[in-house]
Amino acid sequence: MPRGGPVPEFDTIVIGAGMSGATAARLLADAGQRVVVLEARDRVGGRMHTDRAAGFSVDLGASWIHGIRDSRLWELAQALDVPTIEFTVGSFQAGGRPIADFDGAGNRMSAAESARWVADVATADRALEEAISRSAPGDTYLDVTERALDALERREDALDPERIDEIREFFRHRVEEQCGAWIGDLDAHGLDEDAIDGDEVVFPQGYDELPQRIAAELDVRLEQVVRRIARAADGVRVETDRGVFTAAQAVVTVPLGVLKAGAIAFEPSLPAEVADPIARLGMGVFNKVFLQFPERFWEDGVYAIRALGEPGEHWHSWYDVSAISGLPTLLTFAAGPFGRHVQTLTDDEAAADAVAALRRLYGAAVPDPVARWITRWGEDPFSHGSYSHVAAGASHHDHDALAGPVDGVLHFAGEATWGEEPATVGGAYASGARAAERVLGRPVDLAAFAEGIRRSEV
The missing domain is CATH 3.90.660.10 (Polyamine Oxidase; Chain A, domain 2)
Known part of the structure; x- marks a missing residue:
């Protein structure tokens, strides 16, 4: 948006009405900003559906x-x-809840056999932690898994090959379920932040009750597919397949897969500080x-x-x-x-x-x-995948680096931008709050945020 041009329509444009976008937009609107949310889908919620x-x-x-x-x-x-x-x-864990385990022949395992299996995985996890701690840059989760299993096979009390193969398969499935990725595509440190407390x-x-209630009083424009975002020192211009919107700032909350696919053109191009994390992280x-x-x-x-x-x-x-x-x-x-x-x-x-x-x-x-x-x-053309992960060669720092800001007017939010808890709704929520704080230049009160939603529904 060139200097000296018309006054922008909005203070902030939020792109995407998922959890992060709804949160950022509501916090900004509650602070008195003129906010519009542009959503490509015909509903609010994004990947909460x-x-x-x-x-x-x-x-x-x-x-x-x-x-x-x-x-x-x-x-x-x-x-x-x-x-x-x-x-x-x-x-995701080998034990801890009543699980009906079946062995490689398709037979139901006894309680003793399941207990042995849980112990095997615990032993392998300790070896895996050691292998990860000794990993080199560029090592994949497959690399450290194989080193851990090799170490178990060399022990005096080595597990038999069949039990090793079952652990190998379990580790592969665990990565697939937690990251949506092949074990050889995940960085050796890809699950470092995967603690569940x-x-x-x-x-x-239904989970989408949360973003729907957050967005209830917002100006949300559905079926607005953003094609181009142009920025200058004094604001942004967002072009969709239905129109043009201008604002002082923008918060982009589209999934990482959309950014990796190049579905949105940025003018000028995104700086390396943001573009490189987009390229390195996986979807x-x-x-x-x-x-x-x-x-x-x-x-x-x-x-x-x-x-x-x-x-x-x-x-x-x-x-x-x-x-x-x-x-x-x-x-x-x-x-x-x-x-x-x-x-x-x-x-x-x-x-x-x-x-x-x-x-x-x-x-x-x-x-x-x-x-x-x-x-x-x-x-899905509006997500190109399910959620982000730390691909081989990336790091958890890439998540936070992706958030920007860029030139003081362009911010990014969403689960892929929150290094402490990526690939989760919790990460999306926290990143939306952070984006609002950066736009406003001050902290936000999430307790007051929730209370404001409750009051508006009375």
Whole structure:
């Protein structure tokens, strides 16, 4: 926007109405700014997307708060009286919740066998921590995993090859589920920030209730696909497929995948301080498959089902999410390379493949599902993936560097810009608050923010 031009329409343009965009925009509007939110989709929420068509909530995007202790997001949910259910993701850890484990032959493991498996993983994790601490720049998570397993094989009390292979597969699946990436694409330090503090919770009414309530009183323009952002010292000009908007500043909250795809042209080009982190960080694919059955065929009290060895090569973990709908429902994941493969299948083919994997464990007791929900986030033109990860050669510092600001007028927010808790809604929320603080030049009060939302709803 050239100097001496017309007064901009807005103080701040926020691009994207997901959790980070809604948070930044609401904080700025509450501070008295003229704010407009430009959203490419026909709805608010971004990668928080709840399907309620069946009469209950199915979260097709984000589902969890990953650790509620000292969580600002949990404090927001509590302040807004949003119902939650405790559901700590047991398959990311080898034990800790009642899990039905099946061995490489598809047989249900005894309690003693499962306990041995948990102990094996704990031993391997200690070796993995040591390998990571000794890693060199450029090492991948696959590199350090193989070094850790090699060390276990050389011990006097070495595990047998079959048990080593099961641990190798578990580590691969853990990376796929947590990062949406192949283990060889993740940096050796890619999971350094992956600590979960406290219980995890899900949202029986749907997770997208949070961004929808935050954005309720905002000026949100839907189906506005941003094509170009031009900046100068005195402001920004944002061009969409439907019009042009001008403001003193802009907050860009589109997913990392959109930035990596070059879907938005920046003029002038982004400086290396921001462009290089965009190039280095990775965008993973993490898809969900919900299968609703006419009756329950798995054991009461089982929190999750896990297949080890060959039966779990692709479909390896299923979670009992029946408590959300009151109907027998399992959730499984297709992530990383397998997640991209599933996107090439029809819904019928993907569901049939997942059911066939269950029948290798439970046999004819598995009925045909009566309903299914299958996501394809890697094909979504407004996300180009599910969430970010630290790809080989990147670092957690790249997340925060991506936030900018650029030339004092352009800011970035979203889960990919929050190094302390990337790839989470908590990170998106925190990054939106940080962007608002940088625009305003002062701290924001998130407790007052939540109270303001409550008062506006009365």
